[in-house]
Amino acid sequence: MTPSQRLDATFAALADPTRRAILARLANGEASVAELAEPFAMSQPAISKHLKVLEKAGLISTAQNAQRRPRKIEGVRLAEATAWLEAYRQFWERRYSALDELLGQLQAKPPNSPRGRH
Amino acid sequence: MTNRLDISLPTDREIVITRSFDAPRELVWDCHTKPALVRRWLLGPPGWEMPVCEIDLRVGGKYRYEWEDKGRGKTMGMGGVFTAVNKPESFSSREQFDDDWTGGETVNTQVFTEAGGETKSVLTVLYASKQARDSAAASGMTDGMEAGYARLDEILAGL
Numbered sequence: 001m002t003p004s005q006r007l008d009a010t011f012a013a014l015a016d017p018t019r020r021a022i023l024a025r026l027a028n029g030e031a032s033v034a035e036l037a038e039p040f041a042m043s044q045p046a047i048s049k050h051l052k053v054l055e056k057a058g059l060i061s062t063a064q065n066a067q068r069r070p071r072k073i074e075g076v077r078l079a080e081a082t083a084w085l086e087a088y089r090q091f092w093e094r095r096y097s098a099l100d101e102l103l104g105q106l107q108a109k110p111p112n113s114p115r116g117r118h
Numbered sequence: 119m120t121n122r123l124d125i126s127l128p129t130d131r132e133i134v135i136t137r138s139f140d141a142p143r144e145l146v147w148d149c150h151t152k153p154a155l156v157r158r159w160l161l162g163p164p165g166w167e168m169p170v171c172e173i174d175l176r177v178g179g180k181y182r183y184e185w186e187d188k189g190r191g192k193t194m195g196m197g198g199v200f201t202a203v204n205k206p207e208s209f210s211s212r213e214q215f216d217d218d219w220t221g222g223e224t225v226n227t228q229v230f231t232e233a234g235g236e237t238k239s240v241l242t243v244l245y246a247s248k249q250a251r252d253s254a255a256a257s258g259m260t261d262g263m264e265a266g267y268a269r270l271d272e273i274l275a276g277l
Binding site: 007008011012015085088089092093095096098099100101102103104106107 | 141155161
């Protein structure tokens with residue numbers, strides 16, 4: 001996947017409130033499917049579907065060494081998503097800093113400048 | 119800091135960019151709508167110029183922006199049509215980049231409010247779809263604008 005496609009997958013996975021809640025839970029530590037299903041009024045298969053989306057997007061992984069196969073969060077994709085917003089923010093901040101400068105210049109002109117007297 | 123830039127994603131299809139300026143609203147309005155002023159700040163990356171900046175500020179009126187990096191022979195253009203003009207509070211437009219990295223038209227709404235000598239600018243960009251919003255902001259900004267993304271590139275390269 002290109003970086004752009006990865007971001008698409010990340011944001012698509014993050015678009016669902018259940019999946020965001022699952023990620024919030026996993027941010028506190030790994031958990032099994034049964035543990036993850038507990039707070040939701042959802043069956044384990046329904047939760048498993050969400051977990052598949054999250055795993056496909058690289059946001060979580062499954063530990064293979066334990067029998068309960070706990071899921072854990074993978075921070076890298078989330079970091080990418082955060083970086084995207086940060087880059088977007090920097091883009092606008094640069095533009096608006098230029099506007100700050102222009103507004104400063106425009107307001108620094110004396111009110112009775114030669115231009116205004118004509 | 120009062121001038122802090124805030125970016126929010128209130129819905130699946132929108133990006134809202136909020137920023138305050140130390141200037142009266144009329145002046146901020148002029149800087150967004152008069153070509154001679156717009157081209158002084160609505161810049162691309164360093165080295166890019168804005169040879170075309172045309173604005174017909176009325177409902178149904180068109181605008182056209184073009185940027186150029188002469189050193190590398192690169193150009194980028196976009197245009198739109200105004201759908202509402204309420205000087206000096208707000209204007210709306212439908213907008214599209216020439217290479218359509220925004221995945222269809224966007225509907226832009228720019229609102230200015232003045233309080234205590236400051237003007238707050240709220241720019242809402244509504245994309246054609248959630249997919250369009252996410253991919254436009256992620257890939258289009260980097261491909262098209264090439265600005266300020268060295269950091270993102272570094273992060274992505276380090277993964």
